[in-house]
């Protein structure tokens with residue numbers, strides 16, 4: 246294991262100030278933010294564009310709606326509760342089953358039980374804005390709990406891995422797979438303790454993993470090798486993420502997808518200010534890739550053509 250951040254500085258790494266000043270300011274007009282900062286709206290837009298998303302079971306829009314929670318989940322064995330305006334995995338509860346003895350107690354990804362009253366209290370906090378980006382009141386989403394593809398079984402601990410793709414001016418430029426760990430409690434966000442693995446854009450295959458700035462070749466909980474996994478439906482993932490550009494209008498975009506074992510790739514959410522640690526996971530910087538897109542940019546290219554470009558232009562270093 247070794248620290249990769251210092252090494253990377255030499256390799257065209259994009260810094261926070263450059264990201265904010267050169268990319269987000271010029272490519273992401275503020276008026277478009279609501280499209281990605283509210284997961285209910287993102288879902289509607291994605292569906293309208295013909296993209297697959299996890300089914301929405303219900304929305305708790307205010308404190309009064311919480312009374313309807315038990316009815317929404319009455320027939321469900323698994324589901325996910327999340328703040329519509331959350332980020333970084335905060336406030337997300339992944340319910341994977343029910344207690345065998347008490348039907349109104351739910352099992353979380355970690356295996357711990359949570360009662361209906363506790364979930365209602367959590368919903369009240371979400372609606373009150375405890376997890377919202379703006380600090381304002383929020384809505385809670387109750388949605389389908391993704392059943393992840395078996396390819397990831399050995400490298401996930403009690404949660405669903407996701408694929409994050411950075412899309413620049415409509416072109417996918419870099420990707421990582423985030424693998425949940427014991428610490429991340431059913432979520433694949435890096436700051437919750439998940440492992441990030443870079444991806445060879447050409448083959449759709451995982452590279453080494455990185456966790457908190459250190460290279461890891463094995464999953465910390467399962468011991469399975471992280472490198473060399475073939476991501477299923479890679480073409481679809483690239484093309485759907487490229488389509489995120491048409492859907493949002495954002496020129497610098499992070500698209501989060503999950504791969505359901507039955508439904509295939511689903512869009513989870515999109516981000517207007519995607520983090521930069523994807524460069525650490527890939528042990529390579531973004532700058533050269535952005536420049537290449539600037540040189541080759543074709544305003545006529547459709548999402549499939551832009552996905553095909555990514556496949557040939559960005560093999561692993």
Ligand SMILES: Nc1ncnc2c1ncn2[C@@H]1O[C@H](COP(=O)(O)OP(=O)(O)O)[C@@H](O)[C@H]1O
Pocket residue numbers: 299325327331332333334335337339388389390391404405406407425431432433434501513514
């Ligand atoms: N419907 C779902 N089914 C299973 N896991 C989910 C679901 N939604 C979110 N998760 C887990 O939580 C993580 C964060 O979810 P996401 O919707 O991207 O919210 P955030 O904005 O907080 O990152 C995902 O990467 C995944 O691991």
Ligand SMILES: [Mg+2]
Pocket residue numbers: 333334501514
């Ligand atoms: Mg996310």
